[in-house]
Amino acid sequence: MRLPTSALLLVLAGACAHAPASTETPTAAAKAPVAELPFMEPPAAPMPGWQLVKRGDVLMREGRHAEALAEYTRALDAGNTNDGTAYSAACALALLGKKQEALDQLSRAAEWGFRDVRWMQQDEDLASLRTEPAFTALVARIPTLPEKDPTAHAELKRMFAEDQADRSPPPASPEAWKAVTARDEQRRARVKELVAAGELKEGADFLAAAFIFQHGHAQEDFAMARELGAEAARRGHPGGLWIAAAAWDRWLMNAERPQRFGTQYRGDLQTKQMKLYPVDPSVTDEERARWGFPPLAEIPTTLR
Structure with missing residues (x-):
């Protein structure tokens, strides 16, 4: 309710x-x-695959990028549609040298609502992608996409x-x-x-x-x-x-x-x-x- x-x-x-x-x-x-602040029950259920995303985030902080990618992939396969999950998967892929797959996940993140071009351009996890024409094209395309929560x-x-x-x-x-x-x-x-x-x-x-x-x-x-x-x-x-x-x-x-x-x-x-x-x-x-x-x-x- x-x-x-x-x-x-x-x-x-x-x-x-x-x-x-x-x-x-x-x-x-x-x-x-x-x-006293009253007790509150969870107002909704967490998004599918959230536990996998959390584990992936910890692994990323520890520099275990391949293991983190596996967790993000499982989360996406479980139905997680958060743009941050796709973006994190792109970061892991870029750090592993899988440029095309990373660009594919960045495009997915943009489709799901990611709009922070400024951060994408300065994020060191994506440094290997910045000279790629597809990355430049995505940077140019994101501002033209429908506004998130229009x-x-x-x-x-x-x-x-x-x-x-x-x-x-x-x-x-x-x-x-x-x-x-x-x-x-x-x-x-x-x-x-x-x-x-x-x-x-x-x-x-x-x-x-x-x-x-x-x-x-x-x-x-x-x-x-x-x-x-x-x-x-x-x-x-x-x-x-x-x-x-x-x-x-x-x-x-x-x-x-x-x-x-x-x-x-x-x-x-x-x-x-x-x-x-x-x-x-x-x-x-x-x-x-x-x-x-x-x-x-x-x-x-x-x-x-």
Whole structure:
């Protein structure tokens, strides 16, 4: 059952009743006491082959490209139609020197909605393809393809793109982060207005709104991101399940409680590494699987 707009507005009303989040630093989180975040069942089933994709991603990080390719191929054969899976398969193929097969998978990724030409041109995994005429042709063709989620809310789509661009790459100074934080606040304020007006219609709309709230600093922001992500999943968007779980984990981390799924990392001042934030030992691997996450033992403890 889809979450009615009125239910989203109840969450939003709670957010509006609190003072704005601090803009002192990008990592500052509101620590004021808040109501317990209610338990949530998975709002949708993970995409077919998701476990294979997760294993492939781990193998890619370890440089085991042939093994990763085998996992991605099995996922695609199982019915996984995520453009990211086809793109990852292309990367593995390119690193293995299988240029034509890599180009075929890149074309498939484009057919399924991949549109990030800028990243494709700078991705070192695809470096061996850049001199290929077919690669150049694909770079030229992608901008002419139908827009991904063509009927999604245009303003939300634009704000989501701006939200992601503000973090690609991350700002290099505290001053730059303050500017991003100010823009984040403006985006959240506008999304609140759109939710209140009932403007969100499609899964892509709810997903974009969820990411914008995920980049807030108050517990109410993360609670709202979870609700929006869950609604995106209910409306069929494959990314909704992940953002709902990540928002739940972020809410728990900022409440100084163990996370459930293993999506959140914190910087270690001594090692300068991003380390996995503690995970609740009472949450089973079976529960993580219901949300589309691998067993805890397969989740990296540090990010490079």
